[in-house]
Structure formats: C-alpha cells, structure tokens
Amino acid sequence: MMCILSVYSTQLSSDLTLRIDLDSAVPAYRQIVDGLRILLVSGKLAAGSDLPSVRRLAVDLGVHFNTVAEAYRMLNDEGWLDLRHGRGATVIKRDAPSAAPEHVEEFRARLRALIAEALSKGVSTTKLKTELLKLIDEVTT
Amino acid sequence: MNAAIGIVVLPLLMVAIVFYFLPLLARPGIYFGATVDPAFPRSPEGRRLLDSFRLQVIVSGLLACGLAVLLLPLNLVGAELVPMALLIAAVSFVYWKKFHQVHSHYGERLPEVRQADLSAQPAKESFSPWLVLPPFLALAAVGVFLQLHWDQLPQHYPIHFDINGEPNRWADRTALSVFSPLLVGGATNLLLLGLAWLIATTSRKTVMRYVTVRGLQVMLYPLTFTLVTVSLLPFWRSPMWIVPLVMLVSIAGLIYWSYGRISSPHSSDAVPEPRSDNYWKAGMFYYNPDDPAIFVAKRVGIGYTINFASKWAWVVLIGLLLTPLVPLLLVRMK
Numbered sequence: 001m002m003c004i005l006s007v008y009s010t011q012l013s014s015d016l017t018l019r020i021d022l023d024s025a026v027p028a029y030r031q032i033v034d035g036l037r038i039l040l041v042s043g044k045l046a047a048g049s050d051l052p053s054v055r056r057l058a059v060d061l062g063v064h065f066n067t068v069a070e071a072y073r074m075l076n077d078e079g080w081l082d083l084r085h086g087r088g089a090t091v092i093k094r095d096a097p098s099a100a101p102e103h104v105e106e107f108r109a110r111l112r113a114l115i116a117e118a119l120s121k122g123v124s125t126t127k128l129k130t131e132l133l134k135l136i137d138e139v140t141t
Numbered sequence: 142m143n144a145a146i147g148i149v150v151l152p153l154l155m156v157a158i159v160f161y162f163l164p165l166l167a168r169p170g171i172y173f174g175a176t177v178d179p180a181f182p183r184s185p186e187g188r189r190l191l192d193s194f195r196l197q198v199i200v201s202g203l204l205a206c207g208l209a210v211l212l213l214p215l216n217l218v219g220a221e222l223v224p225m226a227l228l229i230a231a232v233s234f235v236y237w238k239k240f241h242q243v244h245s246h247y248g249e250r251l252p253e254v255r256q257a258d259l260s261a262q263p264a265k266e267s268f269s270p271w272l273v274l275p276p277f278l279a280l281a282a283v284g285v286f287l288q289l290h291w292d293q294l295p296q297h298y299p300i301h302f303d304i305n306g307e308p309n310r311w312a313d314r315t316a317l318s319v320f321s322p323l324l325v326g327g328a329t330n331l332l333l334l335g336l337a338w339l340i341a342t343t344s345r346k347t348v349m350r351y352v353t354v355r356g357l358q359v360m361l362y363p364l365t366f367t368l369v370t371v372s373l374l375p376f377w378r379s380p381m382w383i384v385p386l387v388m389l390v391s392i393a394g395l396i397y398w399s400y401g402r403i404s405s406p407h408s409s410d411a412v413p414e415p416r417s418d419n420y421w422k423a424g425m426f427y428y429n430p431d432d433p434a435i436f437v438a439k440r441v442g443i444g445y446t447i448n449f450a451s452k453w454a455w456v457v458l459i460g461l462l463l464t465p466l467v468p469l470l471l472v473r474m475k
Binding site: 016017018019020021022023039045051052055057058059060061062063064065 | 252253254255256257258259260343344345346412414415429431432433434
C-alpha cells in the first residue's frame with residue numbers, strides 16, 4: 001500500500017487528529033513520530049501544548065504502550081518533547097539546529113529515491129515540483 | 142399451571158426475539174458481525190441469509206418452549222434452565238455459522254487506519270450530579286422514612302410472592318431485613334457507576350461510549366425504583382406488574398434512544414475502534430493482544446464487550462461476576 005502516513009488536522013488547531021495505517025510497511029512508532037513531527041514543525045502543536053499520555057494515545061490508536069513510548073522517546077531525543085514520568089509529554093520550545101552535512105546528504109539520498117520512484121510510476125516532473133512546493137507550504141505554515 | 146408455563150416460556154420467547162432482531166442492531170456496514178458493503182444487507186442474498194437465520198431462530202425457540210413444557214411437571218428449575226441453555230447454544234451456533242458465511246463470501250477488508258485525538262483535553266463523558274445523585278437521595282430518603290416509622294413496621298411482613306400474587310416468603314423486623322434492599326440498591330448503583338467510569342476512562346471515544354455511559358447512569362432509576370418498592374412493601378404493596386413494567390419500558394426506551402444515536406448519519410466516532418474482522422472471533426468476541434483497550438464497543442447490539450486478550454479485562458470480568466456474591470457471603474458469615 002502506497003499510503004505511508006497521513007496526518008489529518010482540521011482548520012482549528014485545537015482539533016488535532018493523528019492517523020496511522022497499520023497496513024503500511026512503515027512501523028507504527030515511525031508513523032507516530034513522523035505524524036507528530038509534521039504537527040510540531042508546522043506549529044500546530046505549539047510549545048507548552050500537552051500531548052496525551054502514553055496510555056491514552058496507545059488505547060486510541062490500538063497499539064502497544066511501548067510503540068507510543070518509543071515514539072515519544074525519539075521526539076524527546078530530537079528536543080521536541082519534555083517527558084514527565086507517568087504524565088505524558090509536553091511540547092517544548094526548540095530552536096532549529098543547523099543541519100549537519102551528513103544529514104543534508106541523507107535527506108538528499110532519500111529524496112532522490114522518492115523522486116525516482118514517483119517518476120517510474122508515471123508522475124510528471126511538473127506535477128512533482130508542484131506537489132513538493134505545496135507540501136513545503138503545508139508543513140511550514 | 143398456566144402461570145407456570147408462562148414463567149418458563151416467556152424468557153425463552155424474549156431470548157428468541159432478541160436474536161431475531163439482533164442482525165439489524167448493528168452499525169451500517171456490519172452484518173452478522175462481519176464487515177460488508179453497507180448495501181449488502183438489503184441485497185437479495187443479504188435478505189436470504191437473514192430469512193434463513195430467523196427461521197432457524199423461530200424453530201429453535203419453539204423447540205425450546207416445547208421442551209420447557211415437557212420438563213415442567215418434573216422440575217421447575219430444570220424446565221427454566223435446560224431449555225434456556227440449549228436455546229442460547231443453538232442460536233449462538235446459528236449466528237456463528239452466518240458470520241462465517243458472510244465473512245468468507247461477502248466480507249470486505251477495510252484499510253486498518255487508526256486515529257487519535259491529540260487535543261490537550263479530549264472531551265470526557267459527563268457524570269452529571271443532577272443525573273446521578275437523585276437515585277441515591279431516594280434510597281436515603283426511604284431509609285430515613287423506615288427509621289422514623291420503625292414502630293409501625295409489622296414484626297413479620299411478606300417480601301416475596303408466588304405467581305398468583307400470594308406471599309410465600311416472610312421477613313422479621315430486623316435492621317438487616319428492613320434496610321438490606323436499600324443497601325443492595327446503593328451497592329448496585331455504585332457498581333453500575335463504577336462500570337460506567339471504567340468504560341469512560343479506558344475505552345476509545347465513540348458514539349457507543351456516549352450512549353453506554355449515559356445509559357448506565359439512566360439505569361440507576363428503574364433499579365432504584367425496584368428496590369424502593371421492595372423496601373416499602375410493609376407499607377405499600379404495589380401491583381405485581383408495576384416493577385417489571387417500569388423495567389421493561391426503561392430498557393426499551395434506552396435501546397430505542399441508543400440505536401437512534403448509533404445509527405444516526407450525523408454521529409461519527411471521534412476515535413474509531415479497530416476495523417478488521419480478524420479481531421472478532423466468531424463475530425462476537427474481541428481478541429486483540431496488541432490493543433491495550435480493556436473495553437471495546439460491540440459491533441452488534443448495544444454496549445461494550447471486553448478485549449479477551451487483555452489480562453486486565455479478565456480481572457474486570459471476574460470482578461463483575463463475583464461482586465454480586467459478596468452480599469450473599471456477608472449474610473452467610475453473619
């Protein structure tokens with residue numbers, strides 16, 4: 001299934017919904033991290049916002065506690081979340097670090113692979129450019 | 142004898158009627174507990190399956206009633222229990238066969254997409270004091286009334302009546318016998334509220350959760366009415382039909398209201414339940430070891446079932462089954 005992850009959020013920033021697809025080849029914890037990161041980068045989850053507890057989110061998504069705990073730990077390591085024992089997580093103010101050259105190279109490699117996949121499936125370069133710009137807009141505003 | 146036949150046959154007919162309508166008490170897209178195209182139940186094949194199921198329910202019901210009448214001269218309890226157990230086993234088996242048939246030949250597989258509400262404070266189910274407190278206050282008020290009129294209570298008074306309305310069990314005027322119906326009422330109400338709270342805090346936010354939690358709170362009223370009526374027997378012997386009637390009307394009203402909410406096109410689950418049929422054994426029992434939820438909204442019927450793969454769900458189930466035994470044990474120990 002092509003659908004790797006979709007994060008749905010309505011126009012109101014207070015009504016945020018995270019979606020994961022258990023049929024996807026991407027592990028659930030990875031989808032949770034990716035989905036939350038999109039909301040964090042876009043500012044829809046602002047500094048000071050409380051996230052649901054590990055237990056609450058695990059029940060809502062119907063996944064094991066460890067899956068959610070692992071996702072929260074990864075975002076904690078990235079500096080997005082402050083984890084409080086037994087009380088869930090809070091979004092903290094985070095200054096974007098300057099990208100290390102090896103990270104830039106890693107993203108370039110991933111993007112190259114994605115672009116090649118899209119072109120091989122018949123997506124035109126014009127369409128690809130438009131979609132990319134639209135997604136950058138969506139994530140950053 | 143006629144009244145005795147009524148006593149053994151009526152519960153059997155009620156079970157048969159519930160199963161007769163059960164396939165229709167489901168959300169659109171669920172048929173005999175299996176996921177199908179929402180239009181399938183109205184298709185010729187869908188109707189044929191329903192007709193065949195209903196015919197088997199009617200035949201099983203009639204056979205059970207016949208068996209009950211045959212067993213009646215031998216043993217009343219046996220005539221009540223044996224046909225009931227056989228009827229439930231038979232219609233459950235028929236239901237399972239239909240689930241298997243629908244799932245194998247007409248079942249649909251929906252994408253296993255899950256979603257969660259990330260708002261800081263997702264809305265919780267409400268426990269309004271205005272709804273919850275009156276039954277407790279009514280029990281307390283009757284307790285005070287009985288205490289104030291203690292001297293007017295007869296030394297012996299009837300507490301149980303046979304099918305002809307004649308008393309067949311009597312109680313002495315002791316604190317335990319006078320106040321125990323009120324205590325049982327209070328304990329039952331607390332048990333229902335505890336169950337509602339558990340469901341509200343450990344399950345996903347669905348329309349079913351709203352109607353179940355609200356329904357359990359409303360059920361305090363007919364239960365309290367029943368136990369208040371029993372407590373006031375020394376002063377007021379109500380007509381025999383009034384308690385069953387109040388109970389029946391309350392349950393029917395709740396089912397009607399609940400089904401209206403669940404099947405309304407305007408209501409949708411904020412956090413839906415997992416969708417795969419693979420988690421539903423025989424279309425009835427939810428078993429998902431990866432899901433930490435203890436309670437899961439039923440696919441067919443109204444209310445909640447437990448996740449049989451969760452050890453905590455088993456703890457809750459055994460606790461709920463054992464709780465009614467506690468008062469009996471206390472009385473025995475005394």
